[in-house]
Amino acid sequence: MFDILFIGLSLSSILLLVALGLAVTYGAMGIINMAHGEMVMIGAYVAVLSNIWLGANLLLAIPLAFLVTAALGYGLERLVVRRLYGRLLDTLLATWGIAILLQQAIRLEFGLTFFGIHIEGLGSGLQNVPVPQFLQGTLGLFGLQLNSYRVFIVLVTLALAGLTWFTLYRTPLGMKVRAIIRNPQMASACGIDVKATNAITFALGSGLAGVAGVLMAGFRSVSPDMGATMVVDGFMVVVTGGVGSLLGTVAAAGILGEINALVAIFFNEIAGRASVLLVVILVILLRPAGLFSFKGR
Amino acid sequence: MTSLLTNYRIWAYLVFFAILLALPLTGDDFWLNRVAKYLCFGMLGAAIALTWGYAGVLNLGQGLFFGLGAYAMAMSLKLASYTSLQQGSDQPVPDFMLWNAQPGASTDLCCITPGSWLWIPFQSQWFGVAMAIIAPVIVATLLGKLIFGQRISGVFVSIITLALVLLARLLLVDAQPVTNGFNGLTDLGYFNLFGTELDPYAVTTYYVITIALIVVLTLARLLVATRAGTVLQATRDSQTRALYLGYDVPAYQTFFFAVSAAISGLAGMLYVVVAEFASPSFLDLTFSVTMVVWAAVGGRGSILGACIGAILINVLEARASETEALVEAWKAIVGLVFVLVVIWLPQGLGGFAHDMMRRLTGRRRPEALKQEVRQ
Amino acid sequence: MTVYALQTEGLGVSFGRFRAVDGVSLNVAKGELRVLLGANGAGKTTLMDLISGRTRSTAGRVLLNGRDVTNLREFRIARAGIGRKFQIPSIFTGLTVRQNIEVAQSRHPGVFSNLRIGRSAADRARVEEVIDLVGLSDQMKTEAGTLSHGQIQWLELGMLMIQSPEVILLDEPTAGMTQAETGKTAAIINRLKGDHTLLVVEHDMAFVRDIAEKITVLHLGRVLAEGTVAEIEGDAAVRAAYLGSQEISAC
Known part of the structure; x- marks a missing residue:
């Protein structure tokens, strides 16, 4: 039984990795960032490239990927997202366009393929990143043999969730962000630089996606379209948990991951995935505000 | 209706129809076949505009309705294909079912594979045609009653429809013995229209689809011009106000949602006639979002604009794909154009054309979609 | 017994343990214009929400020409003959x-x-x-x-x-208006009077004097007083409640 629960926990942690960044950009900023999955993908490519070109291992790629994707997110907010605040569905569409652009940028190696230049690690093929020695193999815990890397992912995810919570609820930046969620005009009137804060928040959400990408690169192959399906899963987690509730996101990731694992074990993989979609649909139908939202007046 | 002849919007429709009808004069059968496919996509664009532009409901699972229509037709045409008739039983049997059948199972359509009996009525191609419209309408009506009855709106509708199309795709692929799973339905027969076989490369087929598109566009345009169409736009702006005027808002939303589904089902059905296959890729998330891209570029608030947007993008894409190196670059260009359109031309090319005409004729835009309902 | 155009009988709703509207009974005659007064939080808008079906009541009934329309869906109540204007247009x-x-x-x-x-x-x-x-x-x-x-x-x-509609509910029709606009609004409302039965929430006393016949004062979800403009202005209980709570809301 515990091994099944651990599989579920492992699935949950991957869902949460993607959803964390979205909880920040969508939950807190009201931006539906369809390019979030591509941020994950870029993070994974940072791991690939730093492995090939710098010989750096996965752990070193984590801060690097955070910086790269956060910078990319910052630029995106300034160039595109900023023009779309208040047009929720338009943010979804514009960022979808950006997602395609990012995918193609990797596939076409930033356009260099047209000049016959090839950068190792980019292009449309599959890439793999080796896991550091000490994370290979298994770990004995409660009499179970658990995959060390999976345990590592669960721990890092929890740490990231804690960090995100701390940033949003215990720092001056988080205070500003939460003020903007409630009322941007009022926040602005109180002297908060709404534009700058939004840009930083978006960068933070994107940076989280980048870290998720590095961790994913350790257990699956990396390709330009790896992010496309992730963003959907991520959104489902955030919406199910309740928009604007970080705790809800964590809980929803846990529940959906476990449901997926349990159904998949007792029936099959497809039933597992289908049950997750079904739960999401039912939650939105029955509790449109999400499972863990605070009820307003 | 005195202004009928001076109304530029009517002229836009007429000119568009005339171009479509004159296209076979080019004599390029290969291109006619392609354009016929894009006309089906044009219907999808119009269907999206109907719900998105006029009702403010962004359906990210339109592919579900297209797929239902496509599969209903493909099942009929599969049974009409030469290979299905040559399987040594009285009734036609799809070849993949024989490959999937248990050893020693009856080779009859009723029980060759679990669920194969579902195919029995599809031996009549008109049953396939009917189901291609009815199935999407039933699904849309039930879904609409659930979603709109619960007063769910905006992005939540998008997420439900998106989850639903992904769910349907999973089930479709999983039901391998009935649907041929990942491989989809290929090797189809021709549709028989009152004795004329619709060869996908024949001019007749092109005309059948063109006329269907003309009828769909005309009806859809008339529909939004009715009082009900105005009420629908009213619900887009303020559901509450419409409710307190005594309108059953969920009923209006559901009705137009179902109409949009019917159009999509028809588009899927006709697409199968010209493309000769149905595949689970019709239910891919990417395809459903791509339809929205077409409508957004063409103009979400204009049925004709969204339709032309879909056709235009596909024609350009086909042209670009003729050069090997451009295939991948084309996708990047679409992505870029799309971002620019959403930022600078939220009403798409259709809205842009409206504004230009308004400036030229000094008239006001009567039904522009100015702002989206905020969440 | 006369049939009133709009009647509420012990209408009430509680949110958790808080009773926003607590057993309000109103009898508004056909063609009458009734003004609802009360400090912020007295339950005026909530009362309108209950009558028009926006909020489901937990006690009492709403009658339209003697017909029970309690807790019907909004569009059904609207079709039955109750129209509404919101505070936020x-x-x-x-x-x-x-x-x-x-x-x-x-x-x-x-x-x-x-x-x-x-x-x-x-x-x-x-x-x-x-x-x-x-x-x-x-x-x-x-x-x-x-x-x-x-x-x-x-x-x-x-x-x-x-x-x-037979009955019209107006929630602060002059909020945020200039004096000239308020005058024009009063003219429009006076034109509606007679053909329709009106229930109006309003704070502007000058405007109320312009349009009102009878006033109902709500306080903490209950009816505190009912009467003509003069009667209400002279009512000691109303003064105490209204001025008292206004001091609080002025903070």
Whole structure:
């Protein structure tokens, strides 16, 4: 039984990795960032490239990927997202366009393929990143043999969730962000630089996606379209948990991951995935505000 | 209706129809076949505009309705294909079912594979045609009653429809013995229209689809011009106000949602006639979002604009794909154009054309979609 | 026994343990204009929400001409004959002024009975008459989203006028208006009086004196007093409650 629960926990942690960044950009900023999955993908490519070109291992790629994707997110907010605040569905569409652009940028190696230049690690093929020695193999815990890397992912995810919570609820930046969620005009009137804060928040959400990408690169192959399906899963987690509730996101990731694992074990993989979609649909139908939202007046 | 002849919007429709009808004069059968496919996509664009532009409901699972229509037709045409008739039983049997059948199972359509009996009525191609419209309408009506009855709106509708199309795709692929799973339905027969076989490369087929598109566009345009169409736009702006005027808002939303589904089902059905296959890729998330891209570029608030947007993008894409190196670059260009359109031309090319005409004729835009309902 | 146009019998709702409206009984006669007074939080808007079906009541009944309409769905209550104007004006921003009024002219509210184009000459004349009455003739083809605040309020009143429900609920129709706009609004409301039964929430006492016949004062979800303008202004209990709580709300 515990091994099944651990599989579920492992699935949950991957869902949460993607959803964390979205909880920040969508939950807190009201931006539906369809390019979030591509941020994950870029993070994974940072791991690939730093492995090939710098010989750096996965752990070193984590801060690097955070910086790269956060910078990319910052630029995106300034160039595109900023023009779309208040047009929720338009943010979804514009960022979808950006997602395609990012995918193609990797596939076409930033356009260099047209000049016959090839950068190792980019292009449309599959890439793999080796896991550091000490994370290979298994770990004995409660009499179970658990995959060390999976345990590592669960721990890092929890740490990231804690960090995100701390940033949003215990720092001056988080205070500003939460003020903007409630009322941007009022926040602005109180002297908060709404534009700058939004840009930083978006960068933070994107940076989280980048870290998720590095961790994913350790257990699956990396390709330009790896992010496309992730963003959907991520959104489902955030919406199910309740928009604007970080705790809800964590809980929803846990529940959906476990449901997926349990159904998949007792029936099959497809039933597992289908049950997750079904739960999401039912939650939105029955509790449109999400499972863990605070009820307003 | 005195202004009928001076109304530029009517002229836009007429000119568009005339171009479509004159296209076979080019004599390029290969291109006619392609354009016929894009006309089906044009219907999808119009269907999206109907719900998105006029009702403010962004359906990210339109592919579900297209797929239902496509599969209903493909099942009929599969049974009409030469290979299905040559399987040594009285009734036609799809070849993949024989490959999937248990050893020693009856080779009859009723029980060759679990669920194969579902195919029995599809031996009549008109049953396939009917189901291609009815199935999407039933699904849309039930879904609409659930979603709109619960007063769910905006992005939540998008997420439900998106989850639903992904769910349907999973089930479709999983039901391998009935649907041929990942491989989809290929090797189809021709549709028989009152004795004329619709060869996908024949001019007749092109005309059948063109006329269907003309009828769909005309009806859809008339529909939004009715009082009900105005009420629908009213619900887009303020559901509450419409409710307190005594309108059953969920009923209006559901009705137009179902109409949009019917159009999509028809588009899927006709697409199968010209493309000769149905595949689970019709239910891919990417395809459903791509339809929205077409409508957004063409103009979400204009049925004709969204339709032309879909056709235009596909024609350009086909042209670009003729050069090997451009295939991948084309996708990047679409992505870029799309971002620019959403930022600078939220009403798409259709809205842009409206504004230009308004400036030229000094008239006001009567039904522009100015702002989206905020969440 | 006389049948009142609008009656509430012990109407109430509680949110958790808080009783926002607590056993309110009103009898509004046909053609009467009743003003609801009360400090912030007295339950005026909630009472309107209960009558119009926006909030489900947990106690009591709402009667329209003696017919029970308690807790029907909003559009059913509207069809039964109760129209409403919101505190925050709500109109169809993407439609023209004319289309807004046309949508409000809803004699057949079903989808299928509305699958027609065009309307009768009489209907069109009535639309233009109402637009004229609320003074928006020059804006007939203007997109409603571009109107000024006052014009939007009048447009909404015009929509109620052509919808012509038996009972009209108005929630602070003059909020945020200039004096001139308030005067015009009073004129429009006085025109509605007689043909319709009105229930109006209003704070502006000058405006209330302009339009009111009878006033009901709510306090903490209950009816505190009922009477003519003069009676209410002289009522000691009203003064105590109203002025007392106003000091609090002034903070």
